[in-house]
Amino acid sequence: MDGRAMSLAAAMPWETWPELQLVWPWWLLALPLPLLALWLLPAVRSHAAALRFPHAARLSEVAKLGGRGRPGRGPGLLLWLAWALLCVAAARPQQLGEPVQPPQAGRDLMLALDLSGSMQEPDMSLGGRPVDRLTAAKAVLADFLDRRAGDRVGLLVFGRRAYALAPLTLDRESVRQQLQDSVVGLAGQETAIGDAIGLAVKRLRERSDGAGAPQDRVLILLTDGVNTAGLLDPRKAAELARDSDVRVHTVAFGGDGVMSVFGFKLPMPGGGDEIDEATLRAISEATGGRFFRARDTEQLAGIYDEIDRLEPVERPGPTLRPRIERYAWPLAAALVLAVLSLLLAGWRRQ
Structure with a gap:
């Protein structure tokens, strides 16, 4: 990088990047709620009669072959990401716009x-x-x-x-x-x-x-x-x-x-x-x-x-920086991930 490029880079402070802030950041505390639910709530145990299968050994081999793809991990990860994005959207992210001076x-x-x-x-x-x-x-x-x-x-x-x-x-x-x-x-x-x-x-x-x-x-x-x-x-x-x-x-x-x-x-x-x-x-x-x-x-x-x-x-009024709502982005991403998770789960079951 020559001297001119270095001077240009030095003239661009970090404030020129988009400034994001969360209006309700306490919504991020809801991120571990699914984990707490899995940990605190006991698993449902079935009291129905068990089915005896005569070829249990062959069934376990089929399960091992199918385990290479690790079913459920893909959809589960997408659902976790969707939940995290929902929490971010609920925190209401905003971006400060360019300074304006309204009349x-x-x-x-x-x-x-x-x-x-x-x-x-x-x-x-x-x-x-x-x-x-x-x-x-x-x-x-x-x-x-x-x-x-x-x-x-x-x-x-x-x-x-x-x-x-x-x-x-x-x-x-x-x-x-x-x-x-x-x-x-x-x-x-x-x-x-x-x-x-x-x-x-x-x-x-x-x-x-x-x-x-x-x-x-x-x-x-x-x-x-x-x-x-x-x-x-x-x-x-x-x-x-x-x-x-x-x-x-x-x-x-x-x-x-x-x-x-x-x-x-x-x-x-x-x-x-x-x-x-x-x-x-x-x-x-x-x-x-x-x-x-x-x-x-x-x-x-x-x-x-x-x-x-x-x-x-007219005369110039005070300089203002408008607040631009950005919660729609994580909300839309969470919806897309949830739909993909459902589609992927259905494809794996087939």
Whole structure:
């Protein structure tokens, strides 16, 4: 063996071999039970009349010839091995697998979507055709949901009041279905931003109390207007979110009061909608989140891409070594040996 081979052999410690262990090793104490049974239990003696055979000498010679094969030793040895393998299987051998580092979800993510009357303004473009704001927001949010595998996601909508449509869940398909079924005016025509934040904080806090406090709780709020309804002031709601360790990202969504028709910019009836950017920015800053402004669908998609980077889905969990059950191997071997023993005994009798 040259020096390079010796160095390779030295670099492979014994730990690289499969590590086996017995969960219930006391089952190995049952190995000598058959011997104890033969030793302690007396042989059965027959009281029937003996048969007298006139040619006993010839019978003993036949027995000597057959003794060369030592009948019974083969089947008996197989049965002993089968018993030993059964004891090993009962001891439940396990093998430690390769170290793995499973992902660990670290966020409860609540989406809050404005369904006030202004969300039906057709000043957005999607796939080259004009659409209303809600349709554009649904398309972007659906794509955002596809990238949140592993997080618990919930959905609430708000207008005059705030309503939770989907609780925090790992079933993103149900959240997507509730999102697609949302329509303008479902929660009223006005805008209750403060109530939406308060309801989101309540749901995030309840989920944490029932399942252990998560590492991060996040609210993403999308609106195109000003707080005009509700009982809770948005800035007070931001303080409540901050005290509950909920980070709020706010997205102001809406055009500048123009609509694109065949490449021409035409003013919308009534002009653009007013958006309280100052309040939305203050909410995000108070809770450690970010404020975003989107005037079209492309900007909105870019904002959710940025949020996706700010709030990564998974982080590495603790390193684990899975335990692989190996009792099936000795159990199967014991069954095979038992069957072979029976076959061999029958062949010898024939």
